[in-house]
Amino acid sequence: xxxxxxxxxxxxxxxxxxxxxxxxxxxxxxxxxxxxxxxxxxxxxxxxxxxxxxxxxxxxxxxxxxxxxxxxxxxxxxxxxxxxxxxxxxxxxxxxxxxxxxxxxxxxxxxxxxxxxxxxxxxxxxxxxxxxxxxxxxxxxxxxxxxxxxxxxxxxxxxxxxxxxx
Amino acid sequence: xxxxxxxxxxxxxxxxxxxxxxxxxxxxxxxxxxxxxxxxxxxxxxxxxxxxxxxxxxxxxxxxxxxxxxxxxxxxxxxxxxxxxxxxxxxxxxxxxxxxxxxxxxxxxxxxxxxxxxxxxxxxxxxxxxxxxxxxxxxxxxxxxxxxxxxxxxxxxxxxxxxxxxxxxxxxxxxxxxxxxxxxxxxxxxxxxxxxxxxxxxxxxxxxxxxxxxxxxxxxxxxxxxxxxxxxxxxxxxxxxxxxxxxxxxxxxxxx
Numbered sequence: 001x002x003x004x005x006x007x008x009x010x011x012x013x014x015x016x017x018x019x020x021x022x023x024x025x026x027x028x029x030x031x032x033x034x035x036x037x038x039x040x041x042x043x044x045x046x047x048x049x050x051x052x053x054x055x056x057x058x059x060x061x062x063x064x065x066x067x068x069x070x071x072x073x074x075x076x077x078x079x080x081x082x083x084x085x086x087x088x089x090x091x092x093x094x095x096x097x098x099x100x101x102x103x104x105x106x107x108x109x110x111x112x113x114x115x116x117x118x119x120x121x122x123x124x125x126x127x128x129x130x131x132x133x134x135x136x137x138x139x140x141x142x143x144x145x146x147x148x149x150x151x152x153x154x155x156x157x158x159x160x161x162x163x164x165x166x
Numbered sequence: 167x168x169x170x171x172x173x174x175x176x177x178x179x180x181x182x183x184x185x186x187x188x189x190x191x192x193x194x195x196x197x198x199x200x201x202x203x204x205x206x207x208x209x210x211x212x213x214x215x216x217x218x219x220x221x222x223x224x225x226x227x228x229x230x231x232x233x234x235x236x237x238x239x240x241x242x243x244x245x246x247x248x249x250x251x252x253x254x255x256x257x258x259x260x261x262x263x264x265x266x267x268x269x270x271x272x273x274x275x276x277x278x279x280x281x282x283x284x285x286x287x288x289x290x291x292x293x294x295x296x297x298x299x300x301x302x303x304x305x306x307x308x309x310x311x312x313x314x315x316x317x318x319x320x321x322x323x324x325x326x327x328x329x330x331x332x333x334x335x336x337x338x339x340x341x342x343x344x345x346x347x348x349x350x351x352x353x354x355x356x357x358x359x360x361x362x363x364x365x366x367x368x369x370x371x372x373x374x375x376x377x378x379x380x381x382x383x384x385x386x387x388x389x390x391x392x393x394x395x396x397x398x399x400x401x402x403x404x405x406x407x408x409x410x411x412x413x414x415x416x417x418x419x420x421x422x
């Protein structure tokens with residue numbers, strides 16, 4: 001029977017379709033269930049409306065089916081527990097930073113449980129991933145993918161992307 | 167708690183339909199701005215808001231499907247006009263006036279923020295888990311629309327006047343969001359939902375903070391009128407529904 005580590009090793013070679021990071025470093029894998037030669041992978045979407053989800057499911061199915069002891073692969077998505085940026089590994093953060101994608105610090109999730117108005121979320125200083133300046137401004141909370149916002153660095157005059165704090 | 171009592175299923179479906187239908191139609195109307203919003207970032211943002219809202223609707227339709235055993239596409243597209251439960255502010259035409267789009271968005275986004283905050287405290291775990299997840303995304307929507315309110319309100323006298331006019335036009339429609347879905351009290355009585363503060367007061371204080379920062383106001387008053395939540399819709403809704411169902415009525419098995 002195939003073991004969990006063998007599955008994980010394969011999953012860690014699958015890149016996210018929209019970012020320079022593996023799906024394991026992004027923290028998408030919630031559960032791996034093995035029953036004989038059948039494998040079931042539970043995946044957490046970063047954002048509910050992410051277009052990449054079917055591609056991720058297909059890549060997982062294709063790659064795991066190549067393993068000798070695997071006959072069938074099933075992929076399902078769940079929002080419980082919710083994905084958050086805290087699930088991104090340190091290696092993943094480093095890889096994103098190398099490509100100019102900033103990631104909020106661990107535990108800095110902005111959404112609060114209280115019902116106070118969520119106004120002025122943008123006041124905290126965002127570090128430029130290129131030159132480390134804090135003289136940056138939010139261009140738009142909606143970027144090229146559902147999980148990223150667009151920023152501009154006033155020091156090195158470069159745009160950059162940032163994972164949203166969820 | 168995952169299983170829902172038989173007698174609570176109908177009220178739960180009513181509640182979830184009001185939420186999902188609001189999001190489906192608001193997303194649909196926001197997608198009108200794709201390609202023509204005033205600036206590129208606003209264009210991307212409104213398209214993203216639309217994508218988010220339609221995805222949220224889809225997730226709630228799937229949750230409804232776990233209760234009434236129906237296919238989510240069938241629920242989303244396969245009903246007649248009086249079976250939809252959205253409040254008609256979501257389909258009220260903005261006449262391609264940007265201030266109108268922003269005013270409608272403010273009212274709906276802040277309403278959804280508070281609605282999701284309340285539902286995330288539900289003791290029916292499938293509902294609380296999904297609401298919590300979507301609340302995190304909804305927070306970003308509210309933040310974004312607050313910025314636009316400030317842009318327009320603090321821009322110049324023309325932009326401020328246009329925003330104020332749009333806020334006034336949409337205010338009577340905003341209160342329609344508060345029409346209670348049928349059977350809501352039963353969910354409270356069964357402790358599926360908790361009532362720890364006044365929904366309308368929470369919402370009004372949120373929009374007042376945002377509008378204050380832009381020097382504009384919203385005057386509105388709750389009414390008891392039966393409307394969208396009871397299946398009574400206006401002409402703008404009927405037009406939106408026809409547009410939305412165009413593909414489905416041609417080919418019910420088409421994938422979206």
